[in-house]
Amino acid sequence: MSTQSVLIAGRWRAATATETFHGENPATKMPLEDRYPISSWADCDAALDAAVQATSALRTLGAEKIAAFLERYAERIEARAAQLVTMAQAETALPAVPRLADVELPRTTGQLRQAAAAAREGSWAMPTLDTKANIRSYYAAIGPVWVFGPNNFPFAFNSIAGGDFAAAIAAGNPVIAKANSSHPGTTRLFAEAAQEAVEAAGLPPGSVQLIYRTSHADGERAVSDPRTGATGYTGSRSAGLALKRAADAAGKPIYLELSSINPVVILPGALQERGDQLVGEFATSCLMGVGQFCTNPGLVVLLAGTTSERFVAQVGEKFRAAPVGTLLSKAVAGSLAKSCQHLAAAGAETVVGGSAGGGAGYSFANTLLKLPAGQFLKNPEACQTEAFGNVSLVVVADDAKQAGEVLDHLEGNLTGCVYSDTKGSDEALYAELAPRLRRRVGRLLNDKMPTGVAVSPAMNHGGPFPATGHPGFTAVGIPASLRRFAMLECYDNVRPNRLPPALANKNPNGQAWRLIDGKWTQADVNT
């Protein structure tokens, strides 16, 4: 089998590479057939040159063509659905049905279509007009965007089809995708569909490019290159922080989603009122996708008492009874075992599980760990080690005061949940604890597990460091996710014929919401 081609400047061509890598089927631990190149800097360099050209061309082309591309692309993904699902299942061991075919694929095409609608409509850019001073500004494309996708959503967060991709393109930027090494074949299939859609929609070559892998040094060089506009990264904390250092030093925006243990606080009244139901909700959320969700509830805070003891015991039973799923890769399995060791070293006891194996291929027993809050507070950093997979840690506090201290010692997280009873007996505890959890998380939930991430304008899939790199941005939710890949462009006294259409007196499509002299409106400027 020959080595697969990279997609650069609108052409599939051999990479400039001296090394290659293979995908692996995590369910069989067998290497997959195809070979993929580890590109040298020359490929990155060529991709950046093509992307710079595409940046100018996309700007001239306008939003309608970009929207059309995103829609054509969604259609082509649907046409290749069976092929994509088969490939992704082989590379990730995620279930073909319902997960890949019925949940993640529709989510992916739905995101692309939402992004298309946002690009066409134009409100995302927040056109702001001060007609008296004749100063006008909006968010506009920032230039070539690198997208590094994670291992856990081969479709919905794929570097060449997922949320960051859709947002960056819709904002008017070319994307250079760096495939996740655990699903290069899936990414290649997406890239083929994307390139067909680029050609069908008449986008410039270099609008969508694909490189499978680079050295770490070239990755750092890429995100900090003068030609780069911005970067979207979802993945491990260590690799992300290395890219962040490089991008920050060059003053290049980088949006990262790094790690999160998604604390869930279950108050005593809720356990009293509906303990059995909560056992089910929690266990389901923990084991969903073999625990490999960014918003997987990895930490539960309970107050000491018999209802809490019963909750832990019942969750333990559920974990023991549930089938053990296959993890995404050898690396995930290795890292999960190591995280469990770290947590054990910090004092966590094993309620159930705790050892590798038990499922097909790379797997690890469904694991519930337990720790007194006093122990947590002795070493809060170690006790917050992310165990990416089907492992959760219960922290039992002596009282509300100690539970509050645990919350005060949390790192930044994507989400935080509080469950309370419906009659009001938990209200005082909620008032004491929720504001402290609030400061540590991007999304605060009530009576709901965090694993569902709705693609809603009001969603925040973000949060304080180290969950992400900046607590003001969200990776999910249109239109806000588009503004990450934009710069603020101000036009001061610029002549009417030279203004971008979005800032002209006439609302170009009659639909974009614009802030004109302090009022949001879809109307034209009164002239």
Add this chain to the structure above:
Amino acid sequence: MSTQSVLIAGRWRAATATETFHGENPATKMPLEDRYPISSWADCDAALDAAVQATSALRTLGAEKIAAFLERYAERIEARAAQLVTMAQAETALPAVPRLADVELPRTTGQLRQAAAAAREGSWAMPTLDTKANIRSYYAAIGPVWVFGPNNFPFAFNSIAGGDFAAAIAAGNPVIAKANSSHPGTTRLFAEAAQEAVEAAGLPPGSVQLIYRTSHADGERAVSDPRTGATGYTGSRSAGLALKRAADAAGKPIYLELSSINPVVILPGALQERGDQLVGEFATSCLMGVGQFCTNPGLVVLLAGTTSERFVAQVGEKFRAAPVGTLLSKAVAGSLAKSCQHLAAAGAETVVGGSAGGGAGYSFANTLLKLPAGQFLKNPEACQTEAFGNVSLVVVADDAKQAGEVLDHLEGNLTGCVYSDTKGSDEALYAELAPRLRRRVGRLLNDKMPTGVAVSPAMNHGGPFPATGHPGFTAVGIPASLRRFAMLECYDNVRPNRLPPALANKNPNGQAWRLIDGKWTQADVNT
């Protein structure tokens, strides 16, 4: 004279300091009477603790009280205007009238009042409601904000009274101000007025705190401390980059305004049409505030020809004829001389000026330098050395192509201007050059010098690195400047009685614009 006190946790008290410093009158080169402490870490630590407490208290207090504080503060500044002007003139040598008393002071109080109105009205937070999914989000206070103010606007950008201060407070955060070392007395007077207003408005102690100076190491520790929410910095590039490194490594947002040479492109038709007028506009803008504006036009790009030669000669005459102003400090004078040497080493010829002195105290001759574009392109980095003061560089390109190359080699800047004729003869050149300038600047102007920075919602006082640290944010312009000091808070399925008022079904004041199910409206949610 004893050492002045710092303002920490609502009390004026002796600093924990082993060293002190003096202000200096730049017009006389004489030290000013008062002595100010260089705080040790203990002061920063105490200020952070107080600010953390203030953060929670401010949240409970609500926007109305914060707005009232900003308004009381503006009044107290007006009541102390004469004292502030006298002190600032002594410390900066800026003219009392009109600059300090009639321009900068009203701008400062105007900003505080605009920030008050924005806090009260609430639209800045962009409340976004998805009523079907019951997910709601908005921007909310990020926590303690450090503000490092620059030397050049002792009022309007003062760390305890200026734009960053007003924005951070209006967004609901406590501010710890680090005085600029060139005007500690002015900053102290502001802090006195601010603390009186804090008490009058019933804000928590620690809402506004003042430290005069710290070691560089403590400054870096401060911006990266876990208790810190974010930092606003305006000042020199080297000090700013050191703070940026520290804040970035800790994942703490930092907004920087570092340097800008504000390129001005004057096309041949404009020179032909109204050359004399442009000579006047340009020379006035260059020498305004002795060239010590962030938006001072430090670089002019002309196309070779007799009109350009005449422009250069005439500007040279204006520069020679104009009085030489006093620079802000010894450091500014030293750095200006050094920058001129750098530019000369890179090949710039002196048209007029080029040497220190000529005015009262610290001064430097009004200086016009000239360089062929070919020379610029040999070492674009050195030729973009910021000469902060009354020095500008003219770059003369052989043709449009070469002018375009100069623009392609520009670093990020706050502003860029293009002057063209009114009859259309420059239109083709504009179309070729403006898009390339556009990518390098935050604000693009037509037929207007960049030195005026209107406090408008459509303003962008920002731009690509190294002008600032992120091209999506503006330091001037309300409401956008407030959102820098905020985090995105999402509420997913949170019970109605627990939602912040801004996200409730009922619009709390009937005035805030909220994005409800895709439409901007001031109405309540339809229930």
